[in-house]
C-alpha cells in the first residue's frame with residue numbers, strides 16, 4: 200500500500216534506525232498496537248502516543264457491542280486518531296454504520312489507510328473536522344440511533360505523575376465539557392480516559408436515577424486505561 204499519497208508527516212517505520220528516539224518504546228510494541236503493522240500500517244509520530252492498543256480496542260469494542268441499548272445501531276467515534284478503536288468497532292460486525300471524526304488531516308489519512316489494511320473501510324464514514332461541530336450539524340439526524348465513543352487527548356497536568364488524575368483540568372477538553380457536548384446528542388456514551396481518573400468526578404455527572412459503569416482494561420496484569428459507560432448499557 201506504499202503507493203498511496205501519504206502526507207510527509209505520515210510514516211511506516213520498518214527498522215529501528217528510522218524511528219525517532221521518543222517513539223522507539225512504542226515502535227518496539229508495534230505488533231501489540233496493530234497486529235497487522237507489517238501489512239503497511241501508517242502513523243504520524245504524534246499518533247503513536249494516543250493509539251489504543253489492539254487487544255484493548257477489541258475488548259472495548261466487544262463490550263460496547265454486547266451491552267449497547269436496543270435500537271442503537273450507529274457508533275460515532277468522536278476522536279478517531281489513527282483508527283485503533285474505529286477498526287475494532289468495524290470488526291465486531293455489530294454496527295449498521297460507523298462514523299469516525301478526526302480533526303487532523305494527516306492522522307485521518309492514517310485512519311483511512313489503516314482501515315483498508317484491516318479490510319473494514321467500507322463500514323466507515325469519515326469526517327475531517329471538529330467532533331463537537333460535526334455532531335451538532337452533520338450527524339444530528341442520527342442521534343436517536345447512536346452511541347458515542349470518545350478517546351480524547353489526555354493532556355494537562357499530572358497524567359503520568361498524579362495519583363488521581365483530575366478530569367477538570369484534562370486538556371484540551373475536560374470531562375464536563377465532553378459530557379455536556381455529547382449528552383445533547385446521545386445519553387449513551389463511552390469515554391476512554393486515564394486509569395487513575397477521579398471516580399468522584401465521574402459519578403458527579405450521573406443524572407438522578409441514572410448509572411455509570413467503570414471498566415478497567417488490563418494488559419500483563421496492569422490497568423492501561425478505563426472506560427466510563429454513561430447511559431443504559433448492560434455491561435457485565
Ligand SMILES: C[S@@+](CC[C@H](N)C(=O)[O-])C[C@H]1O[C@@H](n2cnc3c(N)ncnc32)[C@H](O)[C@@H]1O
Pocket residue numbers: 249250251252277278279280281282283284285300301302303306328329330331350351352353
Ligand atoms: C487519543 S487520540 C485518539 C486515538 C484513537 N482512539 C486511536 O486508537 O487511534 C485523540 C485524537 O483526537 C483528535 N482531536 C482532538 N480534538 C478533536 C476534535 N475537537 N474533533 C475531532 N478530533 C479531535 C486528535 O487529533 C487526536 O488524533
